[in-house]
Amino acid sequence: MTYPSIARVNDFWLEGFNHNASDQEYAEHIELCAPHIPYLVRASRQLTGRMVRYLVDQGVRQFIDLGSGIPTRRHVHEVAQERDAECTVVYVDFDPSVVADARDVLAGNDRVAYLAADIRDPESIFGAPERARLIDLSKPVGLLAIETLLYVSDSDNPAALIRSFVDRLAPGSYLGMTHCSENAELRSGLEIFSRMFGEPPDVALRGREEFEGFFAGLDIVEPGVVPVTLWNPLTEEDVGRNAHLAHMFAGMGRKS
Ligand SMILES: C[S@@+](CC[C@H](N)C(=O)[O-])C[C@H]1O[C@@H](n2cnc3c(N)ncnc32)[C@H](O)[C@@H]1O
Known part of the structure; x- marks a missing residue:
């Protein structure tokens, strides 16, 4: 595969092994225009770990992760x-x-499945045999969408989409999400990208209010909607140096 994929670009920033030269070149172009993006990607992966540990501590033993990447x-x-x-x-x-x-x-791990599906079609996910084998919908589920709705445009009504996932889950389930926020720095990064390299990544930046709206009907857990590095940090590394500059919201809601 020679075309750049945002998942493999993330893998480059996370110092993984699943990217190629075109992903690296694309990553370097993005970095040039928006130097803080790799930091956000790393902060987001650390956040995923904190959310998952939190959920296991709450008794959740099954997870659906939307827009998973590598x-x-x-x-x-x-x-x-x-x-x-x-x-x-x-x-x-x-x-x-x-x-x-x-x-x-994931080969050999029979408690994990990787579905090739479009999250805009929830039925293709809930109706999949692998979902039925691994996820018991009568028990709580941890539903995660980490830097995923950024790629779902307003015309696909992401709030209704998230609602349709949550509606299928048992009480006691959780929704954990992050989302790059609407801000001047990222906007100008996208503009610089389009001037230097052509079509920029097609992303939908969203403000706090819109992000909070994705949790409608759920009880937001502590500490609420905050910059990604400030969601229950455990170490100095989690917080990073400039938490207030982390233009990415994180939040989690519980279905009662
Ligand atoms: C920025 S990556 C985030 C990956 C991962 N959640 C993480 O935290 O590293 C976004 C991923 O969402 C996937 N994606 C975007 N739109 C999607 C859709 N409509 N259905 C399924 N996957 C989608 C992309 O292919 C990509 O792998």
């Missing part, structure tokens, strides 16, 4: 199964090259 570098199943080997995970992504790599990575 499942390495301390992704959901690694953290969850380290806490409790019984945890099951269904990853979902629609990029065929990512799915192929991901299935290689």
Whole structure:
């Protein structure tokens, strides 16, 4: 595969092994225009670990991860199964090259499945045999969408989409999300990219209010909607140096 994929670009920033020269070049172009993006990607992966550990501590043992990318570098199943080997995970992504790599990575782990599906079609996920094998919908689920809705445009009504996932889950389930925020720095990064390299990544930046709206009907857990580095940090490394500059919101809601 020679075309750049955002999942493999992330893998480059996370110092993984599942990217190629075109992903690296694309990553370097993005970095040139928006130098803080790799920091946000790393902060987001650390946040995923904190959310998963939190959920396992709340008794959640099954996870659905939307827009998963490459499942390495301390992704959901690694953290969850380290806490409790019984945890099951269904990853979902629609990029065929990512799915192929991901299935290689997960070979032999029969408590994890990687679905090739479009999250804009929830039925294709809930109706999948692998979902039925691994996720019991009568029990709480940890639903995660980490830097995923950024790629779902307003015309696809992401709030209704998230609601349709949550509606299918049992009480006691959780929704954990991050989202790059609407801000001048990222906007100008996209503009610089389009001037230097052509079409920029097609992303939908969203403000706090819109992000909070994705949790409608859920009880937001502490500490609420905050910059990604400030969601229950455990170490200095989690917080980073300039938490207030982390233009990415994180939040989690519980279905009662
Ligand atoms: C920025 S990456 C985030 C990956 C991962 N959640 C993480 O935290 O590293 C976004 C991923 O969402 C996937 N994606 C975007 N739109 C999607 C859709 N409609 N259905 C399924 N996957 C999608 C992309 O292929 C990509 O792998």
